[in-house]
Amino acid sequence: MDSPPRVTAIITSRERFSYAEESLESFYAHTDVPCRVVYVDVNSPSDRWERLQRLSDIHGFTSVRVxxxxxxxxARNIGLRYAEGEYVVFLDNDVEYTPGWLEPLIDCADKEQAAMVGPLYLHGPLEEQTVHMAGGDMEFSGTWGTREFTQTQRHFMKPVSEVPADELHRQRCDIIEFHCALVRRSVFDQVGGMDEGLLTTREHLDFSQRVLDAGGTVWFEPSSVITYRMPPPFALTDLPYFMLRWSDAWTAETLKHFATKYGIKPGYVERVTKNRKGRQWLLFEQIKQYLPDALGPTATKAVKRAFQKVEPIGNRLLVEFMALREPPLEWQVHHNSRPAAREPAATAGTAS
Structure with missing residues (x-):
């Protein structure tokens, strides 16, 4: 009788829905290790949910619709309810994989008794070979309540060819990211689930720190490689979720929660402005393709400045409108061709 898989892959929406099918096909094309797969769909348009169910029937994964x-x-906490085996690998739904990406992560966790293992993260098309992070570092300093906090993504934005070879080896680090993160399931018994007070950002920093505080180790394994396919493009139906996901309101709440939790100086919340600029840059990159060439650079800059002034107002109104219509949390599960089963209206426990 075959042994059950050692790994459950939990795939969640990062910031859009429109790349999910390509990402899933890449996953199945490049994953040779047997694993249970749980895809958590965050209220994507109904036609995309229908296509996900069809892919679920083809590949045999469990799809959960919130x-x-x-x-x-x-979403990760919901996915954890359906996890089995020794390890969980958290994945975003906009990742492209390379052959044999999962085996080195498991090998590192087995041999080093690691609590968490992350790959070499790239971003953009795989052929561009641009580093997103090759392991990361973080540091707290100062007195509680006014602490400084710094983090570093090693070799961010460098071509892989420019990273010294002696730095691309299996090694301990402080942080990995949830684009792809292998976690030993027993860790959750020690530190609890994901902190749902972190709505937009800092999730990987918080979970990595909690693992380190509990005596676990975090490792970088460069023989595993994935790439994060950041937008644009967007589908129009991606935009409401993207705007909420990176909204000023969610970001401010997240940064305040993170600063309070770790005794960081209150001014840390000013990073809302940085997140807004990132959101606006991605959105305007999408808009630019619809502007007429006749505008020229000067007029295009003027349109961009006007957009940057108006966009925060639209963002706030969108968040307020969504809050008025927000239903109680429920989800349903689809696996293969069996009827969907209604699940309880509750989330997995949050971390303290």
Missing amino acids: NKYVSPNC
């Missing part, structure tokens, strides 16, 4: 937009950490 009835409203929720944060990635909330």
Whole structure:
């Protein structure tokens, strides 16, 4: 009799829905290790949910549909309810994989008794070979309540060819990211689930720190490689979720929660402005393709400045409108051709 898989892959929406099918096909094309797969769909358009169910029937994974937009950490907690085996690998739904990406992560966790293992993260098309992170570092300093906090993504934005070879080896680090993160399931018994007070950002920093505080180790394994396919493009139906996911309101709440939790100086919340600029840059990159060439650079810059002034108002109104219509949390499960089963209206426990 075959042994059950050692790994459950939990795939959640990062910031859009439109790349999910390509990402899933890449996953199945490049994953040779037997694993249980749980895809948590965060209220994507009904036609995309129908296509996900068809893919579920083809590949045999479990698809879970949440009835409203929720944060990635909330979705990860829901996915954890269906996890089995020794390890969980958290994945975003906009990742492209390379052959044999999973085996080195498991090998590192086995041999080093690691609590968490992350790959070499790239971003953009795989052929561009641009580093997103090759392991990361973080540091707290100062007195509680006014602490400084710094983090580093090693070799961010460098071509892989420019990273010294002696730095691309299996090694301990402080942080890995949830684009792809292998976690030993027993860790959750020690530190709890994902902190749902973190709605937009800092999730990987918080969970990595909790693992380190519990005596676990975090490792970087460069023989595993994935790439994060950041937008644009967007589908129009991606935009409401993207705007909420990176909204000023969710970001401010997240940064305040993170600063309070770790005794960081209150000014840390000013990073809301940085997140807004990132959101606006991605959105305007999408808009630019619809502007007429006749506008020229000067007029295009003027349109961009006008957009940057108006966009925060639209963002706030969108969040307020969604809050008025927010239903109680429920989800349903689809596996193969069996009828969907209604699940309880509750989330997995949040971390303290």
